[in-house]
Amino acid sequence: MGNAMTLSTLSIGDSIERYIQRVNAVPMLSPQEEHDLATRHQESGDVEAARQLVMSHLRVVVSIARGYSGYGLPQADLIQEGNIGLMKAVKRFEATRGVRLYSFAVHWIKAEIHEYILRNWRLVRIATTKAQRKLFFNLRSMKTSFAALTHKQAQEIADDLGVKPEEVLEMETRMTGQDIALVADDSDDDGYAPIDWLADSHNEPTAAMARIATDRLQSSGISEALDGLDERSRRIIEARWLTDDGESLTLHDLAAEFKVSAERIRQIETKALQKMKQALLPATV
Template sequence: MTTMTLPVLSSGDSLDRYIQQISAIPMLTQEEETSLATRLHEHNDLEAAGKLVMSHLRVVASIARGYAGYGLPQADLIQEGNIGLMKAVKRFEPARGVRLYSFAVHWVRAEIHEYILRNWRLVRIATTKAQRKLFFNLRSMKSSLNALTHKEAQQIADDLGVKREEVLEMETRMTGHDVALVADDGDDESYAPIDWLADNDNEPVAVLERRATDRLQGEDLHAALGSLDDRSRRIVEARWLSDDSGATLHELADEFGVSAERIRQIEVKALQKMKTALAVAA
């Protein structure tokens, strides 16, 4: 059994060429839909599924055109809609007396809606069912391109079951524009939001803390080590300041001819002495 190859709309293809290709695919009669759907569900006939999908690709393209105002690539909207179409074909039951076109519209729109909500802005703008309804209906419900008055916003809020403040906020976010965080490299005179962000690395308190840390790890640490006797200093350096993984208590015990417990006692006493010296220096 051979399977049909679906037209694929990639970023490098011409949208017009794709539309021409899918427009040349004939629509199916209701009898043909029923026959193909039966073959798909009873025999898992992928060729039948391909014919059902291909005959309705033009429907997806038509629906996707209605979402051109959101600034997203038309090709991406079509591809997402095609995913919804394939889901609809999988679930289509002609015995219910509904044509595939009518059944698929919901699935196509649902996939396109989800894609727009995921990608329209960096910040998610519609997280509840009511907000999604507002997002996709606000443009068509506005009587003009002018900003909504409070009376108009209240009317839309009542119709959609949301708060007036949500209508006004959604309008503000939909009519705003994305702003680049970093200015164009070729424009030396421009300023971007990143230019106004605080530089915590150069904040005075952070600078003083770094200086104190550097001094503590440098001059003060050297002075604290200098307060130890040779054996104690050797033990601390070998255990804590070595570039390697550090010497073990038993290795140092063999070096000095004492027990490992004795090395541990010397280490504890030396570290306490260094801690006192560093506290005084700070």
């Protein structure tokens, strides 16, 4: 079951409206049909069964993707990312779970859309913790008006989401602010931009020494630290943090690979990172 199977139905030449009409025309499955198809896919890897499960739930992705239209990203891209999440859900869905695929897939669809938004929106770097991500995706709906938040309102939102009031106010400021160009427009010979006021610290002695230390860590230190891990721990660290294409695996992906829980993978990852940190300490002194 590849991406082409689903994404081909959303070609560049198609309008969003036409795509939505096409996916809405695909009939939903009855509980028994869904159970039979999921069983076929789970037991024998039936690709056609997986295709039918995906196609019948594309309308679900469209419905969810519409809820993220306020972030200024192309609706087609949001839908395609949601489709990837749907395919991941179908791959992991088990008919014996006692729940419908719709309920199971919602988490996977939203997770892929969230990751896409965080990678591509202009605030990508400010939502780093789980609580901050929750704030990022809920602040718009929790505001009662377009006016700036008062400190009391910020405190109430912070209490609900488990963050600090200062983080709520900072997030609001960034979400309502305007981007400022780092480089001046070439057409304006007399224009200045923030980059014009930045000092060049590239050749500063301390920075040069830091670069040398960093290069050493990247070339030999990390490799030596990885060599100190067992095979499973090394695989987890490499898949999570050291992929060449930047597409790291999730805890759930690795849990499926090693046939353990996602929480167990997280524990192994944490322990391995601590071990690597200790191994790298001498090189930083």
